Amino acid sequence: xxxxxxxxxxxxxxxxxxxxxxxxxxxxxxxxxxxxxxxxxxxxxxxxxxxxxxxxxxxxxxxxxxxxxxxxxxxxxxxxxxxxxxxxxxxxxxxxxxxxxxxxxxxxxxxxxxxxxxxxxxxxxxxxxxxxxxxxxxxxxxxxxxxxxxxxxxxxxxxxxxxxxxxxxxxxxxxxxxxxxxxxxxxxx
Numbered sequence: 790x791x792x793x794x795x796x797x798x799x800x801x802x803x804x805x806x807x808x809x810x811x812x813x814x815x816x817x818x819x820x821x822x823x824x825x826x827x828x829x830x831x832x833x834x835x836x837x838x839x840x841x842x843x844x845x846x847x848x849x850x851x852x853x854x855x856x857x858x859x860x861x862x863x864x865x866x867x868x869x870x871x872x873x874x875x876x877x878x879x880x881x882x883x884x885x886x887x888x889x890x891x892x893x894x895x896x897x898x899x900x901x902x903x904x905x906x907x908x909x910x911x912x913x914x915x916x917x918x919x920x921x922x923x924x925x926x927x928x929x930x931x932x933x934x935x936x937x938x939x940x941x942x943x944x945x946x947x948x949x950x951x952x953x954x955x956x957x958x959x960x961x962x963x964x965x966x967x968x969x970x971x972x973x974x975x976x977x978x
Contacts, residue, residue: 791923792975797853799844799868799976801834804944804954805927805967811944812953814971815841816873816895824894824901825874826867828956829948834974836952839868842976843876848899848907848933857922859912862933864899875899875906878932878939882957885946889957889964891932891939904933908942911962913970928971929962943969 794800804811812830817840820827834841847855848862857863867873874895882889900906912920913927922928932939940958945968948955963969 791925793921793923794857794973796845796847796851796855799842801841801974801976802971803974804830805970806944813841815952816867816869817952818950820894822880822892824877824879824896826895827950828893829952830944830954831952842868858920859922862907862909864906867895877901877906878934878958885955889945889959891958893956907933924975925972929969930971932958941969
């Protein structure tokens with residue numbers, strides 16, 4: 790049985806597109822919308838030190854060490870340079886992500902605007918079925934902007950910074966086969 794995720798865990802997020810070849814959620818380059826860093830996927834969870842490592846914290850006050858449950862609201866803090874910012878939606882999707890909802894980047898604060906940095910995790914299932922989110926569970930991650938209408942975290946189009954795929958949000962939990970499906974992989978200490 791895989792490890793249950795806990796608040797305070799450091800993780801990589803792998804995308805399910807193209808039979809799990811969608812890459813790992815990564816910060817790369819300064820953001821063009823005025824936020825901190827751009828977000829895309831990379832072939833490796835460790836493209837550069839900390840760019841593909843995220844720390845899970847509770848947006849509802851759960852303590853460090855508490856278990857992450859399906860439906861929980863979380864923040865994801867990137868560890869690039871010790872503080873790569875919080876995963877955030879900012880601006881309407883453009884470029885190859887046209888048809889998607891919002892651009893994804895990192896911001897200096899947990900909530901740059903109401904709900905933009907909050908993400909609700911939905912596990913497809915877990916073994917056993919006890920609502921705990923485990924490493925390797927297939928999950929969809931919904932953004933809290935505009936009363937939970939920020940869209941699901943999604944890969945869409947090739948990235949323009951030299952990384953693998955662009956990341957934005959979509960109205961659909963899985964816009965294309967695996968584009969909105971993710972799994973958490975615990976980072977090695």
